[in-house]
Amino acid sequence: MARIIVGIEPRHADNSPCDHAVKPSGKPRDPDSGCPGRTAFAVVCSEHGDVNSPHRVKAVAEPAARAHRDEHRTALATR
Numbered sequence: 001m002a003r004i005i006v007g008i009e010p011r012h013a014d015n016s017p018c019d020h021a022v023k024p025s026g027k028p029r030d031p032d033s034g035c036p037g038r039t040a041f042a043v044v045c046s047e048h049g050d051v052n053s054p055h056r057v058k059a060v061a062e063p064a065a066r067a068h069r070d071e072h073r074t075a076l077a078t079r
Helices: 058-077
Strands: 006-011 040-045 049-055
Touching: 006 058, 040 058, 049 058
Parallel strands: none
Antiparallel strands: 006 040, 040 049
16 A cells, blocks of 8 residues: 655645745745745645645644544544
8 A cells, every 4th residue: 555645735826836945924035036935835645636725824734734644544444
């Protein structure tokens, strides 16, 4: 069985991944990087892809990721 990974990924306004260095405000540290800035955090599952809609605050995305991870644990336990 493959390992299932559930993580939190920063996103731009167009929902593309943001892997740039950003300030806590979400604005890019390097204005010449071409990064429009981070606007949300998406919960991403290696099996299901994006889970629900992106969250504006990482502190809200963390419990959502934990809940999805727990769903997988429950499904494995019932097998």
